[in-house]
Amino acid sequence: MAEISLNNTVYKYTNFLFGYQERYFKIDQSQISYFRSKDAESEGCRKSRALTEFNIELDEDPCRMDIVFKDDRWCLRFKSEQELDIWKNALMAFMPNMTSPPRTVGHNQVDLHKLTIMQQNMILQYDSIISFLHSFLNTSGSPVDLSAVEQTIDQCRQLEDNLKSLRSILRHLQGDFQLKESYMSDEEFFDAQDDESELDPQIIQSFREESICASEIQQPSTSALESESPLMKEILHMTAEQLRYAKAGVDDGPWELFCTDGEMKMYRRDYEVDGLMCDPLKAVHSVKGVTAREYMDIFFKPEYKLSWDHTLERVNVVEEISENIVVLHQLHKKVWPAAQRESLFWSHFYDVCSERDPDAHDAYMVCNHDCDRPDVPRVDNSSVRVGLTIAMLCQTVIEAKKPLDQLRRDDIRCRITYVAQVHPGGWVPTSALRQVYKREYPKFLRMFTKFVLEQIKGKALTL
Incomplete structure (x- = not known):
């Protein structure tokens, strides 16, 4: 088989906070790698995998394709169906069975095992989000005192309730699109955290507000009324x-x-x-x-x-x-x-x-x-x-x-x-x-x- 080489910028799903972000992908010497951007190639790749044991899953979305490894999943979105076909054909050349992968179907065939794994991962990812917000808010804008979140039992219960709400949302999801994307390691999760310049200011403000209180009317403003008054x-x-x-x-x-x-x-x-x-x-x-x-x-x-x-x-x-x-x-x-x-x-x-x-x-x-x-x-x-x-x-x-x-x-x-x-x-x-x-x-x-x-x-x- 002639050596296949391919490179381009593709949208990769990072996590459910930051969604899809542009990453620079390369197929070279039977390896697939991706970098933060083409200009950042000299910094080294974010992750690299040998194209030996893997599978391809297509989606009802014609511009969506997943590369599934034994312990990992890369969820990719392309700018057009033609671009997806180019990458799909290049990847299939490394597969023993070169039959075209089937497209995934609706929620009636959702893998319950994946749903269970997703539920377990939600707990770990929830902890990761809290840890991320603590470190992020300490370096973004005005300092925010997050210790107030842990001062009362009611606030702690509210944080637990937010996790329950996320689980409830999963029950309403149609198809396994979100389930597959949400299954990721801590390394994958923090792949989204490049630098503040790439973050939407509205997202920053939203996280800051939600870390102070569980909703916009959860707690009174202590600047106007001291909590001990x-x-x-x-x-x-x-x-x-x-x-x-x-x-x-x-x-x-x-x-x-x-x-x-x-x-x-x-x-x-x-x-x-x-x-x-x-x-x-x-x-x-x-x-x-x-x-x-x-x-x-x-x-x-x-x-x-x-x-x-x-x-x-x-x-x-x-x-x-x-x-x-x-x-x-x-x-x-x-x-x-x-x-x-x-x-x-x-x-x-x-x-x-x-x-x-x-x-x-x-x-x-x-x-x-x-x-x-x-x-x-x-x-x-x-x-x-x-x-x-x-x-x-x-x-x-x-x-x-x-x-x-x-x-x-x-x-x-x-x-x-x-x-x-x-x-x-x-x-x-x-x-x-x-x-x-x-x-x-x-x-x-x-x-x-x-x-x-x-x-x-x-x-x-x-x-």
């Missing part, structure tokens, strides 16, 4: 308490069902403080076609409140402590014969994916609780400031087995739990007030749901 301690304590309260079943106490409307059920309990009615309320609901993130986003943002809460006259943002913590001052419409009410409270938007139900894709929560501020006086001497503790927990349930990027609104629903307890702050006619809230709370949830569906109509899913 009394207010921060109160926010974290109250949010955790209301999460437990929201997840407790209605069988855990003397709850009375007072309203049923389709998927929505509302419960109440008689409760008085110093002769004032402070009945706790709990609602469970399910809404098709909206995600938890979308539902919670609208519930949290102050700019929407006057549009969906018709009991309000005015909403003022007193302080935006962080992206996910605000202090609001609201003036409520007067209901005769009671004095006009107002409320001053902090509102906390929180990612609680680590506490989601087994069948849920994600979980978000908003917790509101009254607070005191000397810089926010009452609107009028005759008005009464109420006390309140309100929480809404939403979870996205995916009802169709599809990849996330193929989901439609008919494939998802939002599971909602709403809990509220309001102290009126002064005298109100108890019997009349109970009649009012039995009417107004179901009305509020219906109107808010209608408003959310109007806002997201025609928009892409936000998961």
Whole structure:
């Protein structure tokens, strides 16, 4: 056989963080080697293999080909089918059996053994990512204190949950395209780490943000509010308490069902403080076609409140402590014969994916609780400031087995739990007030749901 020599720049899959990157490949003297680039050939090859025991696998993608060795796999993508054919024919000349390799097929023939190996590798690669991010962030831009990630059990559980989410994504993958690409050694993984100049600045910023917190609303900004401050301690304590309260079943106490409307059920309990009615309320609901993130986003943002809460006259943002913590001052419409009410409270938007139900894709929560501020006086001497503790927990349930990027609104629903307890702050006619809230709370949830569906109509899913 005449000596075959071939060289060109080919896209090689590096890892699931950096995807395909250009590498300079050479076939020479029955060896195949690749280099970081043609100009870097003098630096030596990244890896070299003898073309003796190997196989070729083609893909449904006509520009995709894998070279499979006993303990390694190179996933390659070419600029055209013609270029792929040139390399395929050159490689086949070194194979004992020169029949054309079959193209791989869909997910019905995925090798379960490969899936198991992939699952094991995910754990190792997860550790590699964390190690990589530590070293990478220490040399990129402003220094980032990653020790905060390990300060609380909740944050550690969130990191573990991210790994579970990656495994969940694998279950939705169609075909073995991603499985094969994801199977790689540590050496292959770090092949992607050339130098910072080749990295997309958006990727750098994304990793930096995700290493500080598991999502953009996971943790409040400590630059605006120190984690050891009394207010921060109160926010974290109250949010955790209301999460437990929201997840407790209605069988855990003397709850009375007072309203049923389709998927929505509302419960109440008689409760008085110093002769004032402070009945706790709990609602469970399910809404098709909206995600938890979308539902919670609208519930949290102050700019929407006057549009969906018709009991309000005015909403003022007193302080935006962080992206996910605000202090609001609201003036409520007067209901005769009671004095006009107002409320001053902090509102906390929180990612609680680590506490989601087994069948849920994600979980978000908003917790509101009254607070005191000397810089926010009452609107009028005759008005009464109420006390309140309100929480809404939403979870996205995916009802169709599809990849996330193929989901439609008919494939998802939002599971909602709403809990509220309001102290009126002064005298109100108890019997009349109970009649009012039995009417107004179901009305509020219906109107808010209608408003959310109007806002997201025609928009892409936000998961």
